[in-house]
Amino acid sequence: MDFFRMGDSEVAPFIAFLASMNREERGRLISDPSFCLFLFRLFSPSTQSLILSLIWDSTQLIRIDERIEPDISCVTLLEQLDIVLQNGVNNTKILNPIFRRGYLSGALEGSHRSSRFVPINSEKDIDKKKKKDKDVVKKSNERWECLLRFLALPSESTVQNVSSTTRDVLNHAGFTSGHGTDIEITSKGFQFLLLSPVKQIWSYMIELLKMETREGRSVKELLDVLLRMALCIHSEPENKKYEVDNSWTERQCNFVTHLRELGLIFIRKRKDGFFYLTPNLANLCLANHDDSLTKKSGSIIVETNFRVYAYTSSSLQLAILSSFTCMTYRFHDMSVGILTRDSVRKALQVGITANQIISFLKTNCHPESLSTSLPIPITVSDQIRLWEDERKRLIYQEAALYSSFESEKVSWIKYICII
């Protein structure tokens, strides 16, 4: 699963997904201004500035031989996405004119207008609005947590809270195994639970799109709705109401219902005819590297003596935590565990990496320990990494050995060939 290997500096998962799509479909997407605008936001700053300079100076050609290294990797990426095209002769490349037009008209219209959603003015009463906002946030978090809880602890009671679409996506993604009532979480699924919320929502969405693609359905319809919603987030104060679009196709309506189930949008009653955007949807506007912006306060304190305190009663958090800690005490609103070599090894053996454990502890840190300079004591994070290293003393590489040369006195480098 290449998504999990993406470091901070690498491309957003959506861009990687886009690059894997077939050319025609990608071409149709790029012709849409709202899509261009959304895509642009996901690029790294250096790629953005490269695109901008090309957009405003349409005569400018990219001469690869005049470019420096980081620029070249940007250009290669853009070429994979068909945003930069080969210009026939003499090794020059140009910006795709369709993308240029799309981005310009999107940018001139503003992200909100190009989303073409009709906002409804919210209540005049500020107090009432505030209360409602809180409601929306709470409800949307509950919805997303239902999915995670189902994944962490598949049982009859949690199955009721997720739709069959969700179950299909999780199964196709390889996060769960088994069918019907006999569902179990896989090690891939555990890795998913350890991700930060931004990465979770992104990787869920990508898996959903992948599933649609595999079944031969076009993802354009779905992306249309999703990206336009995501564009509204940036331009407006949170939790504004929008009218439900009557021109949606049946498939798009189903997709919207699915988004509602995931807590990405909030619809009070279906016949009301409007929906709210939730902060969870805002996660989709962030590329991977913006993780730090969404810091929520968690409930975990890690001490230098490897003790872990979790001030929570959420069975989900505790289930995740107990996958790599040895739980010792459990009270109704806090639990205590110890990170031991055995408990961490157990997690490592099912394919969870040390970095995933550490980043889980970091993202779910208690505000109290966040205020110190090191939320996770260095002794603990180092030790977890050492436990991981201890398991990989040998590095394997596939190779071919060439032997019985005339002279055996050559150094081994000359007769090994790494495949």
Add this chain to the structure above:
Amino acid sequence: ILIRMVNVKKGLMVTCDPAMKQLLIHLDETRALGSKFIVKELDDTHIFVDKEIQEVLDNKLDDLMEAMNPENTDK
């Protein structure tokens, strides 16, 4: 005139520290894994082994390291 053919063998090249290499040689000589598996010792930190051995070797090493873990032996 004797024409010698060059032999080609596919396998795995293992990179490790010198101590691990000695352990591998020991496992090879004592046939602890059922058979010999080292094809060629390249230098202090590289060794060329049979492809099939990887899983068996990994499990064996995990057991050995576990047995040597001070937390267990001190008990």
